[in-house]
Amino acid sequence: xxxxxxxxxxxxxxxxxxxxxxxxxxxxxxxxxxxxxxxxxxxxxxxxxxxxxxxxxxxxxxxxxxxxxxxxxxxxxxxxxxxxxxxxxxxxxxxxxxxxxxxxxxxxxxxxxxxxxxxxxxxxxxxxxxxxxxxxxxxxxxxxxxxxxxxxxxxxxxxxxxxxxxxxxxxxxxxxxxxxxxxxxxxxxxxxxxxxxxxxxxxxxxxxxxxxxxxxxxxxxxxxxxxxxxxxxxxxxxxxxxxxxxxxxxxxxxxxxxxx
Numbered sequence: 001x002x003x004x005x006x007x008x009x010x011x012x013x014x015x016x017x018x019x020x021x022x023x024x025x026x027x028x029x030x031x032x033x034x035x036x037x038x039x040x041x042x043x044x045x046x047x048x049x050x051x052x053x054x055x056x057x058x059x060x061x062x063x064x065x066x067x068x069x070x071x072x073x074x075x076x077x078x079x080x081x082x083x084x085x086x087x088x089x090x091x092x093x094x095x096x097x098x099x100x101x102x103x104x105x106x107x108x109x110x111x112x113x114x115x116x117x118x119x120x121x122x123x124x125x126x127x128x129x130x131x132x133x134x135x136x137x138x139x140x141x142x143x144x145x146x147x148x149x150x151x152x153x154x155x156x157x158x159x160x161x162x163x164x165x166x167x168x169x170x171x172x173x174x175x176x177x178x179x180x181x182x183x184x185x186x187x188x189x190x191x192x193x194x195x196x197x198x199x200x201x202x203x204x205x206x207x208x209x210x211x212x213x214x215x216x217x218x219x220x221x222x223x224x225x226x227x228x229x230x231x232x233x234x235x236x237x238x239x240x241x242x243x244x245x246x247x248x249x250x251x252x253x254x255x256x257x258x259x260x
Contacts, residue, residue: 152253163211177223188232195246210235
């Protein structure tokens with residue numbers, strides 16, 4: 001018995017390995033971060049595709065630290081018109097990576113002139129140069145390319161008789177031309193047509209849109225526009241409808257782009 005009491009007592013404790021190995025969970029965290037990043041990326045791509053250019057510009061202005069200094073997004077109409085004393089176009093803006101206003105969208109002066117033409121046509125803050133009936137044919141938007149003036153057909157009130165300008169289009173152009181003549185910028189002219197019924201034997205969408213673009217240029221030249229100012233003339237046929245029904249009259253339209 002005395003010998004048994006002298007034997008050493010050995011206690012075996014299993015060694016517990018925390019983390020690591022193929023049973024560790026660190027990789028799950030990395031994978032979850034990767035999946036989250038991919039989801040955010042695809043959400044971003046979807047939002048870019050689902051929003052208009054004006055909406056994207058509004059979002060960009062919202063997250064731009066110097067938004068209060070831009071002419072188009074300033075918040076006041078007082079002595080400075082929503083601008084700061086430091087908002088001169090020649091200054092480099094914080095948050096724009098050292099890019100000046102003129103490098104991004106042209107000078108602020110040019111931007112202001114285009115905005116003034118847009119306001120004059122659609123009657124922002126006052127009366128429009130166009131009467132109510134003419135305004136129904138007009139849509140104006142400011143894009144990265146320049147000021148887009150879109151003129152389109154309405155049911156029973158077309159802009160062209162086949163490919164010849166109607167009185168409606170000539171009246172619109174006579175009111176718009178003075179604004180275009182007052183600017184030195186070059187112009188791009190485009191024409192679009194509605195789709196043709198499947199049963200149509202001879203498809204003329206391409207020829208028709210090109211002939212309408214040529215007729216638009218000729219009508220503007222009659223009103224005093226120099227031929228050298230037109231740098232691009234395009235017929236798009238029925239490839240870019242603006243409404244769901246490809247045969248709708250609204251798809252018959254022309255665009256005059258005052259380029260930056």
